[in-house]
Amino acid sequence: MSTMAVPDIAVAPVDEGFWTRSRKVGLTLLALGLLSAVLFGALATDQQARFTLSDDAAGAALEINGTIGAILFGIITIAAGAALLAGVPKRWFLPVLGVGLVAFVLSFLCWQVSAAPAGQNFMPLVNIIRGTFILALPLIFGALAGVLCERSGVVNVAIEGQLLMGAFSGALFGSISGSVWVGLVAAAIGGAFISLLLAVFAIRYLVDQVVMGIVLNLLAVGVTGFLYERLMQTDAAKYNSAPRFSNWEIPLLKDIPVLGPALFRGNIFLYLGLLLVLVIHIGLFRTRWGLRTRSVGEHPIAADTLGVKVLRVRYRNVLLAGVVAGIGGASYTLALYSFTKNMIGGKGFIALAALIFGRWNPTGALLAALFFGFADQLATYLGAINSVIPSQFLAMLPYLATILAVAGLVGRVRAPAADGKPYIKG
Amino acid sequence: MEPGEIHALLGENGAGKSTLMNVLYGLYQPDEGEILVDGKPLKLKGPSDAIGAGIGMVHQHFMLVPVFTVAENIMLGAEQVRGGIAGFLDRRRARREVTEVSERYNLRVDPDAVIEDLPVGIQQRVEIVKALTRDVDLLILDEPTAVLTPQETEELLTVMRSLKAAGKSIVFITHKLGEVKAIADRITVIRRGKTVGTASPEASRDELAALMVGRNVRLTVDKTPATPGEPVLEVAGLVVDDDRQIRAVDGVDLTVRAGEVLGVAGVQGNGQTELIEAVMGLRPVLAGTISLAGDRIDGWKPKKVLRAGVGYVPEDRSVDGLVKEFSVAENLVLDIYDRPPFGAGLALKPDAIAASAKERIEQFDVRTSSADAAVGTLSGGNQQKVIVARELSRPLKLLIAAQPTRGVDVGSIEFIHSQIIHERDIGTAVMVVSSELDEVIGLADRIAVMYRGRIIGIVGPDTPREEIGLLMAGISPDAAQERNTDAVPGDGPATDGGPASDPGSASEDEA
Numbered sequence: 057m058s059t060m061a062v063p064d065i066a067v068a069p070v071d072e073g074f075w076t077r078s079r080k081v082g083l084t085l086l087a088l089g090l091l092s093a094v095l096f097g098a099l100a101t102d103q104q105a106r107f108t109l110s111d112d113a114a115g116a117a118l119e120i121n122g123t124i125g126a127i128l129f130g131i132i133t134i135a136a137g138a139a140l141l142a143g144v145p146k147r148w149f150l151p152v153l154g155v156g157l158v159a160f161v162l163s164f165l166c167w168q169v170s171a172a173p174a175g176q177n178f179m180p181l182v183n184i185i186r187g188t189f190i191l192a193l194p195l196i197f198g199a200l201a202g203v204l205c206e207r208s209g210v211v212n213v214a215i216e217g218q219l220l221m222g223a224f225s226g227a228l229f230g231s232i233s234g235s236v237w238v239g240l241v242a243a244a245i246g247g248a249f250i251s252l253l254l255a256v257f258a259i260r261y262l263v264d265q266v267v268m269g270i271v272l273n274l275l276a277v278g279v280t281g282f283l284y285e286r287l288m289q290t291d292a293a294k295y296n297s298a299p300r301f302s303n304w305e306i307p308l309l310k311d312i313p314v315l316g317p318a319l320f321r322g323n324i325f326l327y328l329g330l331l332l333v334l335v336i337h338i339g340l341f342r343t344r345w346g347l348r349t350r351s352v353g354e355h356p357i358a359a360d361t362l363g364v365k366v367l368r369v370r371y372r373n374v375l376l377a378g379v380v381a382g383i384g385g386a387s388y389t390l391a392l393y394s395f396t397k398n399m400i401g402g403k404g405f406i407a408l409a410a411l412i413f414g415r416w417n418p419t420g421a422l423l424a425a426l427f428f429g430f431a432d433q434l435a436t437y438l439g440a441i442n443s444v445i446p447s448q449f450l451a452m453l454p455y456l457a458t459i460l461a462v463a464g465l466v467g468r469v470r471a472p473a474a475d476g477k478p479y480i481k482g
Numbered sequence: 483m484e485p486g487e488i489h490a491l492l493g494e495n496g497a498g499k500s501t502l503m504n505v506l507y508g509l510y511q512p513d514e515g516e517i518l519v520d521g522k523p524l525k526l527k528g529p530s531d532a533i534g535a536g537i538g539m540v541h542q543h544f545m546l547v548p549v550f551t552v553a554e555n556i557m558l559g560a561e562q563v564r565g566g567i568a569g570f571l572d573r574r575r576a577r578r579e580v581t582e583v584s585e586r587y588n589l590r591v592d593p594d595a596v597i598e599d600l601p602v603g604i605q606q607r608v609e610i611v612k613a614l615t616r617d618v619d620l621l622i623l624d625e626p627t628a629v630l631t632p633q634e635t636e637e638l639l640t641v642m643r644s645l646k647a648a649g650k651s652i653v654f655i656t657h658k659l660g661e662v663k664a665i666a667d668r669i670t671v672i673r674r675g676k677t678v679g680t681a682s683p684e685a686s687r688d689e690l691a692a693l694m695v696g697r698n699v700r701l702t703v704d705k706t707p708a709t710p711g712e713p714v715l716e717v718a719g720l721v722v723d724d725d726r727q728i729r730a731v732d733g734v735d736l737t738v739r740a741g742e743v744l745g746v747a748g749v750q751g752n753g754q755t756e757l758i759e760a761v762m763g764l765r766p767v768l769a770g771t772i773s774l775a776g777d778r779i780d781g782w783k784p785k786k787v788l789r790a791g792v793g794y795v796p797e798d799r800s801v802d803g804l805v806k807e808f809s810v811a812e813n814l815v816l817d818i819y820d821r822p823p824f825g826a827g828l829a830l831k832p833d834a835i836a837a838s839a840k841e842r843i844e845q846f847d848v849r850t851s852s853a854d855a856a857v858g859t860l861s862g863g864n865q866q867k868v869i870v871a872r873e874l875s876r877p878l879k880l881l882i883a884a885q886p887t888r889g890v891d892v893g894s895i896e897f898i899h900s901q902i903i904h905e906r907d908i909g910t911a912v913m914v915v916s917s918e919l920d921e922v923i924g925l926a927d928r929i930a931v932m933y934r935g936r937i938i939g940i941v942g943p944d945t946p947r948e949e950i951g952l953l954m955a956g957i958s959p960d961a962a963q964e965r966n967t968d969a970v971p972g973d974g975p976a977t978d979g980g981p982a983s984d985p986g987s988a989s990e991d992e993a
Contacts, residue, residue, distance in 0.1 A: 342571055343568060343569045343570050343571060344561040344569035344571060345569055347554060347557070348559075350547070350549075350550070351550070351558050354547045354550070355545070355547040355548070357545060358544075358545035358546060358547055358558075359547075361507070361509065361541065361545045362530075362533075362545070362559030363528060363559045363560075364559050473548070
């Protein structure tokens with residue numbers, strides 16, 4: 057069968073009439089399905105692949121024979137691909153695509169879990185979900201900061217710097233005051249400080265916004281690195297031992313199987329991040345603030361002629377973005393680790409990718425961030441079970457997937473029309 | 483301004499009409515002087531003050547957010563909200579308001595349609611509804627008919643009349659004399675930032691034009707009958723897609739002969755742009771052929787097409803015609819900068835470029851402070867003259883001029899038209915594409931009307947406007963078609979057909 061698929065792929069780009077985007081995606085999915093059914097099926101062992109539902113390995117679990125699972129899920133992917141290839145109504149495109157991709161991942165997992173060393177043939181779902189969210193959290197905050205900024209027409213490449221400054225201020229002032237709340241406020245102000253610089257230079261002095269963003273990132277690395285060495289390393293007990301938010305269990309919700317322990321026994325940042333996605337989404341599309349923000353990001357002159365204060369809206373949104381990203385930075389230092397030099401390590405840029413992958417949409421950004429978080433978590437897990445696949449390769453996968461997804465799956469991504477264009481009155 | 487009055491503000495491009503109105507709308511601040519409303523001086527800090535004072539404006543370039551719905555655009559800046567400081571949008575109320583206003587003034591719009599999906603005429607209607615929902619007493623329309631078809635213009639004039647009947651005052655900014663005469667109660671003519679006179683609509687076209695330009699202008703193009711020669715441009719079965727991969731030109735056949743002007747009329751967006759871009763090599767040809775004086779040129783690069791003797795005045799001078807930041811002199815040699823005498827090897831010859839610029843600025847009456855001024859600082863008419871000067875300075879076989887006088891003042895229009903006719907008279911084949919029907923009728927020896935990617939008819943220049951208008955709207959009555967065939971010059975070199983048919987009949991004989 058695979059030999060038949062080859063000429064199809066070669067023909068694909070030639071005839072534009074039949075090979076719509078949906079069909080091309082379907083063909084790719086079909087190929088993936090074949091790959092997983094044949095290859096993963098062959099490599100999987102007869103061990104039961106267990107997906108445990110509780111915290112301990114012995115508890116309740118979903119289980120399936122490795123070989124059967126890999127082939128079965130592969131076939132589901134093939135079916136989804138075939139459905140797209142045959143042509144489905146437009147609104148079915150994304151759901152069918154989603155089913156196909158999830159089945160592909162499951163097929164892959166059946167192989168990996170069943171082929172793990174004896175006694176490790178299980179995947180703790182609770183841990184995986186919790187880990188996914190924890191790893192995605194800075195991305196969620198960062199991408200939301202991007203949404204706030206860019207929807208009003210200011211490109212925010214400085215997310216990395218905002219996260220870092222937030223993490224640093226949170227650690228420093230949290231340690232000095234001994235209060236998590238002081239730390240949280242300080243983190244918000246720290247992020248907003250970077251934003252203020254971005255706003256003043258981009259909006260007032262019309263400096264190129266991308267260049268300004270990059271410079272601010274370097275500035276944040278420099279300032280925090282310097283103070284880290286001079287202050288925190290010399291007296292870590294005083295300057296770098298911030299108190300941490302404890303986990304809050306949410307009554308009732310914490311008892312939901314799997315999701316309860318994974319999501320509703322977390323810290324304030326997790327709840328805040330998810331809440332912010334909801335608030336910003338509703339705000340952007342349902343409120344006066346959102347309508348004005350979007351109008352300023354799409355057609356600032358039109359907004360101006362209707363009495364909307366374009367520059368004021370932009371200043372406000374850029375500052376808000378800094379607050380959000382600052383809090384995101386604190387999700388490291390006020391919950392997980394003490395501050396280290398350059399501890400954000402590029403997550404701000406991945407947040408930027410999540411923003412674009414999520415089409416400048418808060419919910420889209422959330423899904424993209426979770427996708428990246430899951431890939432990260434999966435890489436860790438596969439390292440733990442000594443997978444044959446090098447973990448570096450897995451760590452690379454999400455970015456490869458982003459490039460493909462943005463090019464093919466999501467369709468043409470359209471940024472706010474005035475994104476990155478300074479508004480000069482008159 | 484009186485209540486219920488339509489006041490036309492007439493002036494050439496760059497005369498200061500739009501600037502004046504932007505001051506009135508609070509977008510610009512006046513350096514001196516004041517605005518009086520009902521006898522009281524009015525200080526406008528921004529557009530919201532103007533709206534508050536009952537002044538609304540429909541801008542020349544629409545102030546609509548393309549990705550928003552009609553209702554969203556209309557409520558922006560004056561949102562109805564509930565939920566206190568959260569400020570949730572009351573969409574239902576906004577929608578109701580739009581429907582109410584549009585019914586009251588008979589301006590039908592769908593509140594849930596997305597702007598970018600709407601045709602230009604409807605977008606303009608949305609702009610008017612937007613102003614009306616803000617309860618304005620004075621509506622400023624800045625060049626509202628520049629983008630409309632003749633039929634849409636008629637509709638707009640009807641709307642203006644009904645607004646007037648409802649007691650609204652309208653300032654109607656334009657440089658089109660016919661519309662002014664048709665609708666205005668009073669006319670103020672502006673030239674170089676000063677009021678140079680007021681007139682009543684009974685004033686003749688010539689009087690008004692003289693006031694605008696400060697001298698007498700000819701409104702019709704003087705030309706002698708054409709003497710068409712050999713076919714220069716031959717297009718057969720041409721199929722071209724637009725940027726969205728949608729068929730834009732769908733099987734076009736046309737011929738332009740030496741020494742004649744073929745006018746291509748049609749509402750914008752019916753494939754005219756794609757047709758000429760295909761000829762210029764800017765757009766891939768999917769099917770059909772394009773020949774220039776017998777040579778197949780489809781598939782050629784634009785540079786090669788230009789070098790083969792094709793002059794091109796693109797429809798959007800700021801995007802395709804000029805490099806705004808470059809000087810006038812540099813823009814004048816954009817096409818031949820790498821050829822002697824302007825370039826040698828890797829170097830440019832600034833002296834030669836300057837000398838030729840000086841000469842051409844004079845010859846083509848380009849009004850610029852110097853040849854080194856950035857072309858973007860010139861007025862629209864003078865920018866267009868720079869393009870025309872550049873394109874006509876080469877020996878041409880074919881001149882393609884798209885919207886050659888769009889946004890150009892009356893004086894420059896006259897000049898550019900006479901240059902085009904002059905080019906025809908020295909034996910160049912000319913194709914003029916314009917959405918301005920008067921321009922096509924004035925210049926063309928034959929008129930091809932494009933509709934939905936096809937040539938729906940070819941008629942003579944003395945065909946009644948109404949008939950061409952119907953063709954532009956896609957209605958081609960049989961009568962019109964019959965007339966077409968008559969109007970096409972059938973006296974071309976008939977001998978061409980002779981030898982070609984001979985082998986055909988011979989082979990038939992053999993069979």
